[in-house]
Amino acid sequence: MTRVKICGIKSHTEALLACRAGAWAIGEVFAPSSRRIEADRAAAINRELGGSVVKVGIFVDEKLDTMEYIIKTCGLDMVQLHGQEPPELVAELPVPVIKCFPVKGPVDPDVVKRWRPWAYLFDTVVEGHSGGSGVSFNWDYLEAVLGWDNLILAGGLHAGNVAAAVKKIRPLAVDVSSGVEFAEGGKDPQKVSRFINEVREADKDVT
Numbered sequence: 001m002t003r004v005k006i007c008g009i010k011s012h013t014e015a016l017l018a019c020r021a022g023a024w025a026i027g028e029v030f031a032p033s034s035r036r037i038e039a040d041r042a043a044a045i046n047r048e049l050g051g052s053v054v055k056v057g058i059f060v061d062e063k064l065d066t067m068e069y070i071i072k073t074c075g076l077d078m079v080q081l082h083g084q085e086p087p088e089l090v091a092e093l094p095v096p097v098i099k100c101f102p103v104k105g106p107v108d109p110d111v112v113k114r115w116r117p118w119a120y121l122f123d124t125v126v127e128g129h130s131g132g133s134g135v136s137f138n139w140d141y142l143e144a145v146l147g148w149d150n151l152i153l154a155g156g157l158h159a160g161n162v163a164a165a166v167k168k169i170r171p172l173a174v175d176v177s178s179g180v181e182f183a184e185g186g187k188d189p190q191k192v193s194r195f196i197n198e199v200r201e202a203d204k205d206v207t
């Protein structure tokens with residue numbers, strides 16, 4: 001079953017919405033973004049959620065000690081590194097790491113393997129954005145890593161394209177932020193639920 005991560009959670013209501021719709025993980029952004037959340041707010045949300053969902057903190061070129069502090073105070077289960085972090089940093093973090101690789105062309109497995117993360121996340125490159133752009137990339141660029149069991153697909157996914165993505169890439173998980181939001185921002189319950197339903201339907205064709 002393809003896992004679903006709903007990223008850019010900013011409130012308890014949004015976190016509950018993602019959990020009830022069947023998300024495997026929620027993402028909380030601790031980096032410059034319209035979706036940024038303060039650590040004390042994330043900590044309060046995560047305390048109330050308990051262990052019902054995987055809580056992932058998103059960082060962009062953050063200092064190790066700052067990440068360690070936020071992981072501890074917010075009870076994060078994983079971190080997602082979305083910047084230019086070096087491979088050595090992955091081993092220094094106290095929780096499993098999802099490393100984001102911006103896709104500019106065909107992915108070279110030998111290059112990305114140097115990070116040895118828990119999962120490899122592939123996202124679109126958009127000038128001026130570290131992530132959360134809402135823009136998709138050419139999935140053909142993932143040809144050399146197809147079949148990996150720890151691949152997460154991100155970048156411009158929405159209910160209209162996620163089924164095709166699941167069938168073509170067969171990722172461990174799909175990650176979405178913009179594609180399940182209202183035009184003015186904030187998670188849209190109907191879009192979240194439609195997105196997850198599309199993934200579940202696509203799963204039926206994949207096994």
Ligand SMILES: O=C(O)c1ccccc1N[C@@H]1O[C@H](COP(=O)(O)O)[C@@H](O)[C@H]1O
Nearest residue numbers: 007033131132134154155156176177178
């Ligand atoms: O969501 C953000 O604002 C964000 C900010 C900085 C780094 C990563 C961010 N989100 C991640 O970006 C991708 C793609 O998101 P989208 O669906 O295209 O909006 C995804 O991995 C999010 O976790």
